[in-house]
Amino acid sequence: MGLPGITGEIRTVENGKPTAYILPYSTVFLTPDKVNTSQDGSVATRFNFKAPVFLKNGVSFAITLIPSCNNPNYNAFVKMLGNPDLVSGKVIN
Numbered sequence: 001m002g003l004p005g006i007t008g009e010i011r012t013v014e015n016g017k018p019t020a021y022i023l024p025y026s027t028v029f030l031t032p033d034k035v036n037t038s039q040d041g042s043v044a045t046r047f048n049f050k051a052p053v054f055l056k057n058g059v060s061f062a063i064t065l066i067p068s069c070n071n072p073n074y075n076a077f078v079k080m081l082g083n084p085d086l087v088s089g090k091v092i093n
Contacts, residue, residue, distance in 0.1 A: 004032065004067065004068035004069050004071050005029055005030055005031045005032055005035075005067075005068045006029070006030050006035060006065055006066065006067045006068065006074060007027060007028070007029045007030075007065070007066045007067075007068070008027070008028045008030070008047035008063065008064070008065055008066075009022045009023075009026055009027045009028075009063075009064045009066070010022070010023045010026035010053055010055075010061050010062070010063060010064075011023070011026075011061065011062050011064050012059060012060070012061060012062075013059075013060035013061060013062050017062075018062035018064050023053050023054070023055075023061070024053070024054075025049055025050055025051040025052070025053050026049060026053045028047040028048065028049060028050075030045065030047065040077075040086055040087060041077030041086045041087060042086075042087045079092055080092065081093065
């Protein structure tokens with residue numbers, strides 16, 4: 001049996017943690033056949049929003065990934081500014 005689906009959302013952040021507030025139009029559910037996988041983060045999975053999502057200047061936001069049924073078998077590769085890319089080894093600016 002394959003992985004269940006996954007939901008991607010954009011939430012506001014307070015004190016360094018995502019809040020319960022989900023921005024309008026920012027929730028996207030992907031079925032397992034739409035989730036791309038790799039062992040090194042070289043393959044992207046795209047979450048396409050139905051409409052533009054307004055991000056207010058001066059507010060912090062978090063991209064949250066929530067697997068269906070809290071499935072623990074999902075892993076996500078994250079790129080962070082100032083750290084090397086896992087595939088190319090180049091620092092991300």
